[in-house]
Amino acid sequence: MARIVKFVKRTKAKGRFYYYFDTGQTGDDGKRVWKRLPDPADRSFAATYAAHLGHRARRENVVQQLTLAKLIALYQASDKFTKMAASTRRLYELYQADLVDKLGTAPAQLVERKDIVLLLDKMADRPGAANMVKRAGSAAYAWGRKRGHVTNDPFFEIEEMDTGEHQPWPDAALQLALASDDDLVRLSVHLLYYTAQRIGDVASMKWRDIQGDAICITQRKTGKPLDIPIHQDLAKELARHSRSLSTIIPGAPTEAKNNRIRLAIQSVCASIGVKVVPHGLRKNAVNALLEAGCSSAETAAISGQSLQMVEYYAKGRSQAKLGRAAMLKWEGT
Structure with a gap:
């Protein structure tokens, strides 16, 4: 037995030794699969061991070919x-x-x-x-x-990167992008801000999604259908562009398109020394809705978020603007 140790373990129970072969496989429960071997003194031991070893070698060869x-x-x-x-x-x-x-x-x-x-x-x-x-x-x-297709775990204990929290844009960056000479930037920012949607949903919006005075979409992440009334400033921007059977922002909705939009927006804002991400505009939109006097439920009807997420996004809303909106409502009564 001293010469044959590869993939074999020996255990002792009730005064007797037992031998097991490591098949290199794992069961449905994720545990290693061991096969019982005869006692080394048994003449069938060598043949049984050789058979298991050959099967493991063949299987490892097949597994390695699975790309x-x-x-x-x-x-x-x-x-x-x-x-x-x-x-x-x-x-x-x-x-x-x-x-x-x-x-x-x-x-x-x-x-x-x-x-x-x-x-x-x-x-x-x-x-x-x-x-x-x-x-x-x-x-x-x-x-x-x-x-049982693989036994390795190349993702073991790899920590995720810190993404930080997306911040709302400074007013200067928002106004600059809304008035940009770059058609892609101006149209993208109008859609992101005035619909309060994610970049993937905005990139997927088609001209036929505009029905009457609303944009009707189904959010890709949540599957939630939304009818978003078109803000008057967004309507003016949309009127500047020719309609087609394709997406409102030209180009097929892919991650490459999202990156193109993202980089164009970031380039414009970087010209005034401001670093932004498109998702920050969702916070700008939520804050603007709440500061205009909208309830959390009304705001959620635009953004498609839960009431809890609306409140979470709204942590940076302006107390001064909320106060003025509240006073106007009070005076109106």
Whole structure:
């Protein structure tokens, strides 16, 4: 027995020794699968051990040929994935595609923690996207381990990046962007601000979504349908552009389009030394609605948020503007 130790463990129970072979597999419960071996004194031990060793070697060879792209394809075809909320599936598909683009041809079993760390570090300028790549990739590997497709976990104990909290824009940056000479910036900021929606939803808005005096959309993240009345200033901006059968902001709604909008907006605001993110305009919109005297429920009807989220977003609202709005209502009674 001293010469044959690879993948074998010995245990003792009731005064007897028992031998087990590590198959390299994990069961549905995530635990390592061991196969009982005969006693080394038994003449069948060598043949049984050789058979298990050969099976493990063949399986490891097959596993190593399963690329990361194929693992993710299997995951996305699984019941685990298809039973997720539609919004979660779309997010995972988006960020798993990013993972496949960078490491898709690598054998899934051979991807190491350092490979993922390097990939995420290269996304340090997009911490939110990096965190989503980690979550989406980790989910695929967790599923793969339970199914026995892989045994490794390259996402083990990788901490998420600090994204900070998106702040509302300073008034100077908002007014600059609303009046920009750049058509993409001006149109994008009008839609982001006056509809209080996320950049992905704004990029997906089509001209046919405008029905009467409202823009009718279904939020991609929540699946919530909204009829958003068109603010008079947004109506003026929309009138400056030719209608088509496509999206209001030209270009197919993709992450690349979102980045193009984001970079154009940030470039304009950087000209006055202000760093912004498009999502901050949701806070500007929520604050503007509340400062105009709208209730939390009325504000939520525009933004599509919960009442609790409206209140959370509204922490930076102007006390002075709220006070004036309240006094006008009081005087009106």
